[in-house]
Amino acid sequence: MIQLNDIVVKFGDFEALHHISVHVKHGEFFTFLGPSGCGKTTTLRTITGFIQPVSGTVTMQGRDITHVPIEKRNIGIVFQSYALFPTMTARDNIAFGLKIRKLSRSEIESRVDEIARKVDLSEEKLNKAVSQLSGGQQQRVAIARALVTSPTIICMDEPLSNLDAKLRVNLRNELKRMQREFGITTIYVTHDQEEALTLSDRIAVFNKGFIEQIGTPNEVYNHSASEFVANFIGDINPLGEEIVQGLHLNPGNHHFIRLERIRVNRSNHDGTLTLPGVIEMQEYYGLYIKYYIHTAGQTLKVIEKNDGINIYEPGEQVTLDIHPSDVMSY
Amino acid sequence: MQGTVRQGSRFSLSTVWKVFGGVLFIYLFLGFMVIPTLNTLTSIFTTTDSQGKADPWAVIRFFLAGNMPSFVWNSLKLAICLVITVNIVGISIVLLTEYFDIKGAKILRLGYMTTMIYSGVALVTGYQFLYDSNGMLTTWLAQLFPGMNKQWFSGFSAVLFTMTFACTSNHALFLRNAIRGIDYNTVEAARNLGAKPFKVLMRIVMPTLLPTLFSLTVMTFITGLCAMSAPTLLGYNSINPEIVRLAGSSSADESFPQARAALLSVILAFFTIILLTVLNHYERKGHYLSVSKTKAKLVKQKIQNPVMNVLAHIYAYVLFIIYMTPVAMIVLFSFQNWPAIRGKALNVSDWTLINYFGQQDYAWVNSRGKTKVRTGQISGVFSNTDTVGGIRLSFILSAIAAALACVIVVVAVNYIFKHRNKKRSRIIEACLLFPWLLPTILICYSYRIYFNNEVWYVFGQNMYFRENVRFLIIMAYTVVKLPFALRMIKAAFYAIDDELEDAAKNLGASPLVTFLRVKLPIVLPSVLAVFALNFNALFTEYDMSATFHSSYGKSYAMVIQSMCSEEGRDGMNVNASGRRCASTVFIMLVSGLILYLVYGVGARDLGERLASRKKWKQRFARLLGKREKKKDIAHKAA
Numbered sequence: 001m002i003q004l005n006d007i008v009v010k011f012g013d014f015e016a017l018h019h020i021s022v023h024v025k026h027g028e029f030f031t032f033l034g035p036s037g038c039g040k041t042t043t044l045r046t047i048t049g050f051i052q053p054v055s056g057t058v059t060m061q062g063r064d065i066t067h068v069p070i071e072k073r074n075i076g077i078v079f080q081s082y083a084l085f086p087t088m089t090a091r092d093n094i095a096f097g098l099k100i101r102k103l104s105r106s107e108i109e110s111r112v113d114e115i116a117r118k119v120d121l122s123e124e125k126l127n128k129a130v131s132q133l134s135g136g137q138q139q140r141v142a143i144a145r146a147l148v149t150s151p152t153i154i155c156m157d158e159p160l161s162n163l164d165a166k167l168r169v170n171l172r173n174e175l176k177r178m179q180r181e182f183g184i185t186t187i188y189v190t191h192d193q194e195e196a197l198t199l200s201d202r203i204a205v206f207n208k209g210f211i212e213q214i215g216t217p218n219e220v221y222n223h224s225a226s227e228f229v230a231n232f233i234g235d236i237n238p239l240g241e242e243i244v245q246g247l248h249l250n251p252g253n254h255h256f257i258r259l260e261r262i263r264v265n266r267s268n269h270d271g272t273l274t275l276p277g278v279i280e281m282q283e284y285y286g287l288y289i290k291y292y293i294h295t296a297g298q299t300l301k302v303i304e305k306n307d308g309i310n311i312y313e314p315g316e317q318v319t320l321d322i323h324p325s326d327v328m329s330y
Numbered sequence: 331m332q333g334t335v336r337q338g339s340r341f342s343l344s345t346v347w348k349v350f351g352g353v354l355f356i357y358l359f360l361g362f363m364v365i366p367t368l369n370t371l372t373s374i375f376t377t378t379d380s381q382g383k384a385d386p387w388a389v390i391r392f393f394l395a396g397n398m399p400s401f402v403w404n405s406l407k408l409a410i411c412l413v414i415t416v417n418i419v420g421i422s423i424v425l426l427t428e429y430f431d432i433k434g435a436k437i438l439r440l441g442y443m444t445t446m447i448y449s450g451v452a453l454v455t456g457y458q459f460l461y462d463s464n465g466m467l468t469t470w471l472a473q474l475f476p477g478m479n480k481q482w483f484s485g486f487s488a489v490l491f492t493m494t495f496a497c498t499s500n501h502a503l504f505l506r507n508a509i510r511g512i513d514y515n516t517v518e519a520a521r522n523l524g525a526k527p528f529k530v531l532m533r534i535v536m537p538t539l540l541p542t543l544f545s546l547t548v549m550t551f552i553t554g555l556c557a558m559s560a561p562t563l564l565g566y567n568s569i570n571p572e573i574v575r576l577a578g579s580s581s582a583d584e585s586f587p588q589a590r591a592a593l594l595s596v597i598l599a600f601f602t603i604i605l606l607t608v609l610n611h612y613e614r615k616g617h618y619l620s621v622s623k624t625k626a627k628l629v630k631q632k633i634q635n636p637v638m639n640v641l642a643h644i645y646a647y648v649l650f651i652i653y654m655t656p657v658a659m660i661v662l663f664s665f666q667n668w669p670a671i672r673g674k675a676l677n678v679s680d681w682t683l684i685n686y687f688g689q690q691d692y693a694w695v696n697s698r699g700k701t702k703v704r705t706g707q708i709s710g711v712f713s714n715t716d717t718v719g720g721i722r723l724s725f726i727l728s729a730i731a732a733a734l735a736c737v738i739v740v741v742a743v744n745y746i747f748k749h750r751n752k753k754r755s756r757i758i759e760a761c762l763l764f765p766w767l768l769p770t771i772l773i774c775y776s777y778r779i780y781f782n783n784e785v786w787y788v789f790g791q792n793m794y795f796r797e798n799v800r801f802l803i804i805m806a807y808t809v810v811k812l813p814f815a816l817r818m819i820k821a822a823f824y825a826i827d828d829e830l831e832d833a834a835k836n837l838g839a840s841p842l843v844t845f846l847r848v849k850l851p852i853v854l855p856s857v858l859a860v861f862a863l864n865f866n867a868l869f870t871e872y873d874m875s876a877t878f879h880s881s882y883g884k885s886y887a888m889v890i891q892s893m894c895s896e897e898g899r900d901g902m903n904v905n906a907s908g909r910r911c912a913s914t915v916f917i918m919l920v921s922g923l924i925l926y927l928v929y930g931v932g933a934r935d936l937g938e939r940l941a942s943r944k945k946w947k948q949r950f951a952r953l954l955g956k957r958e959k960k961k962d963i964a965h966k967a968a
Contacts, residue, residue: 048836050832050835070835070836071835071836071837071838071839075836076836077832077833077836079829079832079833080829081827081829083827083829083830083832083833085830085833085834085847085848085851085852086852086935086936087848087851087852087854087936088851088936089936089940096834096837096839096847097837097838100837100838100839100843101838127940128937128940129935129936129937129939129940130936131935131936131937132937132940132941145833145837149837149838
């Protein structure tokens with residue numbers, strides 16, 4: 001569908017993207033994930049045509065679009081701020097691209113009405129100024145505006161980053177539903193790992209202008225290709241010398257384990273390492289509890305499901321079970 | 331192109347526009363800012379003696395030997411005193427209406443803010459109407475104290491008094507905003523820590539106002555230094571009136587008047603540059619910002635000491651009377667006929683609109699006992715040819731100049747924002763700010779002298795000749811208003827999210843369409859506000875009008891000025907004072923309307939406008955419904 005081949009982008013002397021190659025499949029929800037300044041937005045802007053690469057090519061449906069002007073790429077964009085034109089109503093915002101394409105008034109009307117129905121925007125909302133709409137409604141207007149011109153793919157640049165936590169979760173689900181409904185290839189940029197894991201078919205994890213790993217959410221989470229990916233996605237414990245020796249791991253590598261993979265006061269399995277520990281601190285999250293447990297000369301963070309029965313207090317003695325297969329080594 | 335925004339296929343056309351724009355900009359900057367000013371500067375050192383020999387230091391020697399330093403000293407004295415009096419009154423009016431709990435604060439605030447719609451030449455002539463030798467107050471006082479000096483309201487004290495109240499508008503606007511920005515929790519915290527109310531005011535409130543006060547002080551100082559209308563009308567020998575006088579003089583009357591005027595302009599520019607540099611340096615240091623995330627609204631402080639409370643109320647209402655009396659008297663007397671105005675006696679049984687509309691004949695008996703009639707000598711503002719001509723000329727010139735300044739700045743700022751980090755953007759910005767460094771009088775004087783010759787780059791025309799002077803006035807108006815327009819419109823451009831431009835581009839809009847349909851509508855309220863404020867300031871502008879004054883460039887301000895002196899001469903312009911009052915009311919209405927449009931209607935966003943439109947539609951529908959209902963009832967009854 002869309003392919004980036006060996007893309008290099010420079011800003012003056014600074015190389016922002018180092019030989020990036022990605023292949024996004026048709027109908028896929030593909031996410032660029034990474035911390036600020038890692039190059040994910042630059043990659044997206046290279047695809048959309050706002051940035052011109054120094055070398056490499058961008059192809060869409062087999063056609064080289066590296067030098068095709070922005071407006072001729074047929075790519076819809078949902079911006080971080082939504083970039084809704086504040087001096088226009090929601091309807092005028094959606095119709096803007098169609099008017100530029102000089103479509104007839106009746107066709108513009110019918111296409112706007114159709115897309116508004118699909119994204120669940122009522123006639124009343126359409127005639128309102130965008131400032132009068134809620135965050136969720138604004139997002140729908142932005143998506144409708146990007147989709148109404150029937151783009152080949154749609155790119156979203158952190159569209160949920162300005163919203164509060166609860167609304168973000170609601171709109172995330174809404175976004176996923178709409179993407180499934182339209183069946184459109186979507187490239188999504190975010191620094192929020194949870195958002196990436198819940199929304200994406202595949203994720204590309206960026207770091208300092210490189211792609212560290214491309215894979216499904218399960219692959220990047222459970223089989224992180226690098227220490228950076230393991231650390232960036234979810235939370236991990238670095239394992240100290242004593243535990244590494246106890247698990248007979250290669251001392252030349254760095255070893256990590258995810259918080260939920262350490263079992264507290266649970267029966268041993270074959271090959272697990274059992275360690276005595278003392279609860280140092282407890283963080284109560286409702287659905288689960290996070291413990292800081294001192295063991296084998298280090299403090300490990302452990303997450304336990306809150307079943308309302310097995311709740312450990314600071315100072316309490318516990319045993320920890322670690323299985324070598326749960327350890328990630330780099 | 332590495333990591334840059336793509337320009338699309340309009341390369342050649344945009345290059346042509348850029349070259350054209352660049353050439354035009356350079357032409358305007360060099361032709362109407364640099365060359366005339368440089369000419370003024372060089373004219374100081376190109377004087378010749380009686381034998382025609384060059385004597386570059388003649389003007390300087392003349393300056394040091396003659397009475398010219400007294401003009402500089404007078405201006406400095408006025409500026410220094412003005413800083414003190416304006417700050418005293420300005421801080422007082424803000425504290426009395428915003429900080430202390432004074433009864434009737436809302437009414438007081440309205441009174442104190444009248445200078446926003448009632449300023450410049452209108453205010454000065456208004457004060458004259460009250461206080462000069464024929465003024466209402468002077469007449470009343472003379473009746474009470476027959477021995478009093480009827481000329482008491484003239485010279486330095488009169489200028490200082492008038493300008494003190496005329497210059498508090500900025501305090502009423504900016505200091506008020508600053509005091510409203512104070513976090514009340516800081517006041518409560520200080521009280522909680524044992525500070526008494528006065529200590530809280532001096533140690534907590536005043537320090538947060540200091541940066542604003544500093545800026546206001548510098549601006550007041552510059553205003554005092556460059557004062558024009560008040561010194562001219564009230565008779566005070568400061569720099570600006572002297573420059574205008576010298577500009578109109580010839581070497582047959584006195585020694586090198588032009589070079590002396592140029593020297594005075596340059597001295598004024600020197601002071602202005604120093605002060606603005608100090609201000610700029612101070613502003614760069616930054617202001618006190620409230621660090622509070624949950625700022626509490628300031629609660630008005632009750633003055634606990636009963637005596638102080640009464641004194642504060644008396645002070646507040648005395649100030650209110652000083653502010654309001656000229657306004658009230660002018661409004662009332664604008665509806666009185668000429669005998670009432672001349673006698674300074676309000677005739678409550680005889681109101682008239684003659685000072686606004688219509689004409690009447692004036693009949694009088696001459697020394698031979700014969701009745702003479704002057705046809706149409708009593709005329710209203712909108713029926714008097716001279717006044718209407720002044721209004722029309724000022725309206726057209728101000729509108730063109732205000733629009734021109736906005737267009738130039740919008741185009742330039744759009745370019746500056748597109749090429750934000752480039753040197754050429756900074757150069758363009760500096761060029762547009764250049765007139766800020768120069769006193770208005772220097773620009774106008776430079777124009778008057780330089781363009782009073784045939785200049786090659788204005789098609790070999792003498793721009794001071796006949797109707798050409800109007801073009802010169804437009805250019806001067808425009809140039810003087812560029813820095814203000816730049817500061818305001820640039821601030822508006824900051825509000826445009828970069829992503830909006832990207833979004834428009836992505837949706838297929840060309841740069842021109844993006845500018846016209848996306849960016850311009852966003853900044854349009856600010857642009858219109860700048861246009862309106864500039865128009866408002868220029869419409870009754872006095873300083874430049876006085877410099878360019880000629881029969882072809884007689885602006886409204888000059889017409890108003892002439893109304894002060896021509897009244898009743900040989901039965902001519904019998905109701906000039908009445909027309910002056912009506913003019914002031916007209917100016918207040920225009921200013922008030924403009925301020926309402928800018929800050930009232932213009933400040934609304936699309937949502938508010940749509941809501942307002944909906945409300946009006948509903949009202950209209952309800953009205954129609956009622957009418958239909960009445961018709962139905964009438965129909966049924968029939």
